[in-house]
Amino acid sequence: MPELPEVETIRKDLSKLLPHQKIKRVFFNKPKMIHPSVNYVKKILTGNAITKVGRRGKMLYFILADGNYLLVHLKMTGQLVWQPSRGRLVVGGHPITGVSGVPNKFTHVVVEFSGGAKLFFNDMRQFGYWKVVSFNEFNNISKSNFGPEPLTKDFMFNDFLEKCRARKRSPIKAVILDQKVVAGVGNIYADESLWMAKIKPGQTAGKISKAKLYLLFKAIIKVLAEAVKYRGTTFNSYVDSFGREGTYWSHRRVYGRNGLSCKRCGKIILKTKTAGRGTHYCPKCQK
DNA sequence: CCCGGCGCCTGAGGGC
């Protein structure tokens, strides 16, 4: 379930490792995850190099030396594991319990670099994808599938307000999960942002005042920035090979705290289903 | 256009 903060953490780590690495060969074993085709992606990647690692919402992109873009989406359970030519593994993504080392039964892509390092893509549930597109296609996707980046000046309150007003009959949680409204919010940070803004996730967007939507706008930024600072959220006792784990989990205010008391008013946090997702909120101080 | 719901996948965990 990597959301913006987890993907941003992976992006930062990979941007220290990948640039200027020449791709020697690639291996794919799940054709349906590779677009437009295994053969095309192999042809483009082999002999190419990665010049930059970027992120758009929850999607990673790699700018290639020939100008093409490689898009990688981790969806729910994707991991990118870097194996240096010598040294320890570096893991980014959702921890998979009980699996250590690579390759393993969930490894669907292997990229071998000419210096001997390898990049593995593991994805237990096979929802993720690798896709090669041109610069123009990338721009089209970036514009048509994604709203503003919440941690940049592109995220502006008046636009956010307008989009909320346009979705007046939807629960507000569904609105902020919409990647075209704001890019990168997923289930955890949606609940966290709504708690911070004191808004009930199931509240109809059209019934929320401008002032409260402003609080939500600010809360989304604050929650995501804070989570980036903590290197995202990791469950269980997962650590990457640098011994670092995302520590936002211990700073979270509401997600997964059902049955525990609200950190603001003390009432018991409830868990329900809103917008088709597990949803956590305080019945007293979120209206 | 808008919106809810389903399918894609696999594994964990609970009930019996």
Next chain:
DNA sequence: TGCCCTCAGGCGCCGG
């Protein structure tokens, strides 16, 4: 011990 059910949720797609 094992079967069956639900849940986990990003996102494309479909149908009302």
